[in-house]
Amino acid sequence: MNLPESRSTADPAPPQTGKIAKHHLEEWRGKAYVYLCVLLLVVIIFSIVVFIASRGLTPFISQGVSIKEMLFGLKWAPEDDTPVFGALPFLVGSFSTSLIAALIAAPLGICASIFMTEIMPKTGKSVLQPAIELLAGIPSVVYGFVGLSVIVPFLRHTFPGQGVGIMAGAIVLSVMILPTITSIATDALRSLPAGLKEGSYALGATRWQTIARIILPTTMPALLTGVVLGIARAFGEALAVQMVIGNAPHIPHSLFESATTLTSIITLSMGNTTTGSLHNNALWSLALILLIMTFLFVFIVRLLERRVKRS
Amino acid sequence: MIIEIERLQLYYGAFHALKNVNLSIPENNITAFIGPSGCGKSTLLRTLNRMNDTIQGVRIEGDVTIQGRNIYASDTEVEFLRKRVGMVFQQPNPFPKSIYDNVAYGPRLHGVTKKADLDALVEQSLRSASLWHEVKDVLKKSAWSLSGGQQQRLCIARALAVEPEILLMDESTSALDPISTTKIEELTRELRQKYTIVMVTHNMHQAARISDRTVFFLNGEVVEASETETLFRAPVDQRTEDYISGRFG
Numbered sequence: 001m002n003l004p005e006s007r008s009t010a011d012p013a014p015p016q017t018g019k020i021a022k023h024h025l026e027e028w029r030g031k032a033y034v035y036l037c038v039l040l041l042v043v044i045i046f047s048i049v050v051f052i053a054s055r056g057l058t059p060f061i062s063q064g065v066s067i068k069e070m071l072f073g074l075k076w077a078p079e080d081d082t083p084v085f086g087a088l089p090f091l092v093g094s095f096s097t098s099l100i101a102a103l104i105a106a107p108l109g110i111c112a113s114i115f116m117t118e119i120m121p122k123t124g125k126s127v128l129q130p131a132i133e134l135l136a137g138i139p140s141v142v143y144g145f146v147g148l149s150v151i152v153p154f155l156r157h158t159f160p161g162q163g164v165g166i167m168a169g170a171i172v173l174s175v176m177i178l179p180t181i182t183s184i185a186t187d188a189l190r191s192l193p194a195g196l197k198e199g200s201y202a203l204g205a206t207r208w209q210t211i212a213r214i215i216l217p218t219t220m221p222a223l224l225t226g227v228v229l230g231i232a233r234a235f236g237e238a239l240a241v242q243m244v245i246g247n248a249p250h251i252p253h254s255l256f257e258s259a260t261t262l263t264s265i266i267t268l269s270m271g272n273t274t275t276g277s278l279h280n281n282a283l284w285s286l287a288l289i290l291l292i293m294t295f296l297f298v299f300i301v302r303l304l305e306r307r308v309k310r311s
Numbered sequence: 312m313i314i315e316i317e318r319l320q321l322y323y324g325a326f327h328a329l330k331n332v333n334l335s336i337p338e339n340n341i342t343a344f345i346g347p348s349g350c351g352k353s354t355l356l357r358t359l360n361r362m363n364d365t366i367q368g369v370r371i372e373g374d375v376t377i378q379g380r381n382i383y384a385s386d387t388e389v390e391f392l393r394k395r396v397g398m399v400f401q402q403p404n405p406f407p408k409s410i411y412d413n414v415a416y417g418p419r420l421h422g423v424t425k426k427a428d429l430d431a432l433v434e435q436s437l438r439s440a441s442l443w444h445e446v447k448d449v450l451k452k453s454a455w456s457l458s459g460g461q462q463q464r465l466c467i468a469r470a471l472a473v474e475p476e477i478l479l480m481d482e483s484t485s486a487l488d489p490i491s492t493t494k495i496e497e498l499t500r501e502l503r504q505k506y507t508i509v510m511v512t513h514n515m516h517q518a519a520r521i522s523d524r525t526v527f528f529l530n531g532e533v534v535e536a537s538e539t540e541t542l543f544r545a546p547v548d549q550r551t552e553d554y555i556s557g558r559f560g
Binding site: 122141193195196198199200201202203205206209211214216217 | 360362365367390391392393394398402404405406407408416417420421437466469470473541
């Protein structure tokens with residue numbers, strides 16, 4: 001439409017190609033940098049896995065420990081004349097503390113996020129969310145310390161037993177994973193299309209009916225993702241649990257008796273072993289079990305996420 | 312007159328969104344609200360089933376009377392009001408449930424539990440929304456697998472399933488293709504036999520095609536309300552004439 005202008009663009013054509021070449025260079029540099037970062041990340045993760053696996057598999061391959069003994073054996077006596085490596089008590093301890101912690105934290109966290117998004121969205125955003133984020137920032141040693149000086153005495157006075165044990169560990173862990181569950185649930189509830197809620201209200205549903213029949217069922221896979229990530233965090237937590245669980249390497253008869261977990265046995269024993277010894281390698285086997293469990297949790301989360309996307 | 316609106320004032324915080332609205336809406340009629348964006352037509356529609364209650368900072372003065380009862384009186388049960396005054400939204404918003412469960416959602420809320428009753432209600436509602444023949448063999452399929460137009464008719468069926476007397480349609484065809492729009496317009500004409508329909512539309516031609524009465528809004532005020540024929544052929548107010556002849560908005 002304006003011919004004179006289009007004619008004038010005809011002659012600065014060469015500088016334009018120079019500009020494009022510069023773009024290519026920038027593009028290439030950016031690409032190279034990003035690829036390098038990813039490569040580094042992959043190499044690091046891969047080496048960690050290979051390292052843990054090579055150490056952790058040695059007892060089974062060349063040091064005469066059977067996988068069956070490790071997974072189902074009840075006795076852990078690594079320094080005996082004929083050492084035994086039964087890790088079942090640790091597995092039981094790890095699973096029971098994390099699962100009980102999730103059972104306590106999941107209803108609390110999900111209800112808190114419903115309150116923050118549906119019932120008092122303003123207060124939720126300005127007061128409760130920062131408070132819960134703060135909870136995530138408290139160091140685990142502090143949680144352990146509070147657990148040791150508050151929860152353990154409380155349990156000791158209220159229930160038979162020493163107070164230390166799975167229940168104490170689970171309570172401490174439940175507070176620690178509450179932020180994970182709550183913040184993931186809050187994100188899920190906030191991302192729910194407003195139209196769904198309006199549609200429900202417009203049919204004469206009360207707030208509670210809308211929460212129970214629309215909001216919770218629709219966001220369930222995402223809520224479960226939060227719970228599984230919470231369990232994964234609880235499973236991997238060492239310090240706080242170690243401080244309150246009692247660290248006795250056997251399966252307890254009640255929730256209020258001393259027990260131990262995979263993580264606490266590793267942290268407690270690793271200083272007393274020499275690299276390459278059977279005992280040291282057996283601890284690596286425990287680390288390998290932890291790693292495999294983490295993969296499993298990630299896998300479950302992926303499955304749940306796929307369900308979220310499909311719906 | 313099934314709906315009487317008197318001296319209605321509505322504020323969003325400090326913003327005066329509806330200014331002294333007086334309006335009567337007759338029974339078994341299609342009333343269309345037209346006007347430029349932000350003129351308050353959707354806001355007024357949402358006062359009729361009190362959907363504005365869910366928005367923070369809304370203040371309402373004046374009376375809205377439906378079948379002789381002030382719906383803003385303190386003894387009004389909002390849930391019961393919304394059962395009588397159904398609503399269809401701009402974006403089709405079926406629940407992530409099966410087609411059957413979408414339609415049965417409302418009746419279940421209000422205490423219908425027998426399967427035979429629910430089956431009958433679902434079929435009747437889907438027939439009224441002229442969707443039955445398309446979905447009768449796939450009632451268990453997810454409602455989200457339907458096309459946009461089908462989803463919107465499902466939302467109409469869902470609203471009809473609680474047996475309302477009034478149906479509010481908030482630009483219910485603006486997200487749909489022309490063929491689906493025609494279907495919904497035809498459906499709206501049929502539904503007028505049994506229901507009072509109040510619709511907001513961006514599309515003046517749609518108002519002219521299907522409504523019996525048209526109300527023109529500007530800046531939160533009702534400028535003109537009359538028979539559709541009259542309003543489009545011989546508008547009284549200069550601003551109405553300017554709007555329908557495309558001089559602004």
